[in-house]
Amino acid sequence: xxxxxxxxxxxxxxxxxxxxxxxxxxxxxxxxxxxxxxxxxxxxxxxxxxxxxxxxxxxxxxxxxxxxxxxxxxxxxxxxxxxxxxxxxxxxxxxxxxxxxxxxxxxxxxxxxxxxxxxxxxxxxxxxxxxxxxxxxxxxxxxxxxxxxxxxxxxxxxxxxxxxxxxxxxxxxxxxxxxxxxxxxxxxxxxxxxxxxxxxxxxxxxxxxxxxxxxxxxxxxxxxxxxxxxxxxxxxxxxxxxxxxxxxxxxxxxxxxxxxxxxxxxxxxxxxxxxxxxxxxxxxxxxxxxxxxxxxxxxxxxxxxxxxxxxxxxxxxxxxxxxxxxxxxxx
Numbered sequence: 547x548x549x550x551x552x553x554x555x556x557x558x559x560x561x562x563x564x565x566x567x568x569x570x571x572x573x574x575x576x577x578x579x580x581x582x583x584x585x586x587x588x589x590x591x592x593x594x595x596x597x598x599x600x601x602x603x604x605x606x607x608x609x610x611x612x613x614x615x616x617x618x619x620x621x622x623x624x625x626x627x628x629x630x631x632x633x634x635x636x637x638x639x640x641x642x643x644x645x646x647x648x649x650x651x652x653x654x655x656x657x658x659x660x661x662x663x664x665x666x667x668x669x670x671x672x673x674x675x676x677x678x679x680x681x682x683x684x685x686x687x688x689x690x691x692x693x694x695x696x697x698x699x700x701x702x703x704x705x706x707x708x709x710x711x712x713x714x715x716x717x718x719x720x721x722x723x724x725x726x727x728x729x730x731x732x733x734x735x736x737x738x739x740x741x742x743x744x745x746x747x748x749x750x751x752x753x754x755x756x757x758x759x760x761x762x763x764x765x766x767x768x769x770x771x772x773x774x775x776x777x778x779x780x781x782x783x784x785x786x787x788x789x790x791x792x793x794x795x796x797x798x799x800x801x802x803x804x805x806x807x808x809x810x811x812x813x814x815x816x817x818x819x820x821x822x823x824x825x826x827x828x829x830x831x832x833x834x835x836x837x838x839x840x841x842x843x844x845x846x847x848x849x850x851x852x853x854x855x856x857x858x859x860x861x862x863x864x865x866x867x868x869x870x871x872x873x874x875x876x877x
Contacts, residue, residue, distance in 0.1 A: 574612035586810035695749025
């Protein structure tokens with residue numbers, strides 16, 4: 547009421563002061579509130595509130611409340627939603643070079659992933675989003691992906707044959723698992739638990755923290771540690787909304803996003819170290835695929851890897867390889 551009275555007085559006097567307006571941000575994510583996404587979202591909301599001294603407010607919507615990743619992504623582009631965190635895989639349809647993060651066995655460990663994603667190669671990809679109506683802020687960690695299923699233990703490459711495996715709606719994942727003899731089925735994450743419960747699909751692949759927080763142990767018996775792909779998440783903003791913010795507000799959100807990245811990764815890694823034991827306690831049978839068998843899986847997927855890397859811009863692939871060489875040399 548006081549702001550409205552001041553504004554009316556200013557109009558009567560022929561001047562309009564630059565009154566700061568409160569901003570409410572709708573931030574969506576696909577996993578449930580107890581997941582690493584949920585923890586990261588709550589941290590980000592608190593950090594934005596703190597840095598803006600309460601003027602910027604973020605409401606978080608988990609569990610796919612605002613839709614699956616692709617739907618939220620389109621809502622951001624259309625200006626109907628402000629921010630989200632989701633898979634980089636759904637961006638491949640807009641910018642094929644984002645497929646670089648889906649290349650199997652690209653990263654050997656989290657240190658390599660951090661170095662590449664936060665370095666020039668990863669940041670250059672973020673900048674390409676502007677032309678698509680999106681602002682790429684930071685990468686969070688989804689983590690190394692592993693297999694679960696309800697049919698049998700998967701200890702060898704040959705054990706994958708015939709397994710109906712839910713994969714992300716992404717051609718790299720489809721082609722990779724088809725090459726191993728599995729039967730990959732693209733499906734939105736929001737539909738996955740029911741599909742596993744109804745045996746529409748036999749299994750799926752996700753980081754162990756997602757397997758635990760999504761309670762897949764209720765409908766899956768076997769877990770195989772493969773670490774076949776490192777999956778980042780990406781924090782996005784709507785460009786049309788972002789461009790309407792002041793430079794100061796943009797800086798607040800950028801700072802909060804970087805802090806949330808560091809928090810979420812640390813939380814994810816601590817949670818991952820506990821998740822396998824927790825899944826065992828829930829009755830899952832855990833198999834660790836040997837390096838020899840993983841090499842066989844990689845060999846099966848090699849034509850797909852060559853196809854994927856061949857479709858990338860040479861500049862992107864070379865930048866990623868140079869960044870990997872840099873961190874590996876440092877080790």
